[in-house]
Amino acid sequence: MLRNSKDSFGLISILFHWIIALIFLGQILLGYLMSRVSDFTLQFSLFQWHKSFGFLVLGLSAVRLLWKAASVSPSNPESMTTIERVGSRIVHAALYGALFIVPLTGWAIASSSPLLIPTYMFNLVVIPSLPLQVSDNAEAFWTASHAYLAYFSATIAALHILAALHHHFWKKDAILTRMLRPSPAPAERR
């Protein structure tokens, strides 16, 4: 029940999926809002929360990838066409990539900004800077990359959500429900 099986997700994979999904989408919203508030005190604090949660996404995603590598992946329903399978692979790979690339470009902003504001993750751990050029131009480049990649990721996530809903309501298969709750342990199922 904790681990994946040939046709279902275990609790660990399900928790990784939803916790990271929630933080990642929350981060996109927070990132949009924080760069538009005019109150400096609030803005400073929102930026620090955004950085902390960004490193949380990065850390959780690294552990999730290891967990995925050590787990079996539930197989796709027989009814899926080749195009759907290829599409699914591309979208999933893009989402996994985004979980690393988007936080890393965020880290690059904090590292290249001449403001040199330290990253103090949840006021607990100081995160060192990446060895990048520190300048206004470098900061602007990484800021733009981070924002575009984040909004692009949001588009991919929207495709992923639409596909899940399509499976659930149109094709009426278990693609969505198997990510909502773990299947009973094999012994109980028999």
Next chain:
Amino acid sequence: MPARKRLRRVQVIFAGMLAMAASVAAADTLSEVAGRYDIQPSSHIGFTVAQVGGGGITGDFKKFSGVFALNKSDIAHSMIDFTLYPESVVTGQARIENFLRSDAVFDTENFPTIKFKSTQITQTSPDTAVISGLLTARGKSSPATFQATLSGHGKNTITFHVDGKIMRSRYGMDVGTPIYSNVVQFDMTIEAQRT
């Protein structure tokens, strides 16, 4: 008397003479420098706010004014009155300066000055003193203490090195803690002209 003991006695006497000379010199200095002074724009009002992981924000204030009086007979009766214009903050980073001037920190629009008025000056050695007083910033007043060291004087000029630590949270300026320290370390060179 063994030679070593004699030498020791000579040393003690010599040290005693030196101490007397120093205190005479100090008394001379105080009567020499007594008077009223205007703080000159050539003074330097520097500050540092440390940050986690090392480094910090270092800057200085370009605009300030102040007067002080050194009492001839008793340093304790001296006083200082100092005004700082936080709008003049310089850090070498325009975005940091704008942040400091904003209502997140100094709120220079509503509180254009930071004032310090001494309440007690205590001499701690021939050329050092502790200055206690009331610091008013952002409409809040709280006691503050600075250490002053006489670094030189001419006939009508005098120079002090002054440093002190201010807890910015007491003045409603605790934005950014604990990434940035609550302690603002002041490092000042006060150059003054007798009036």
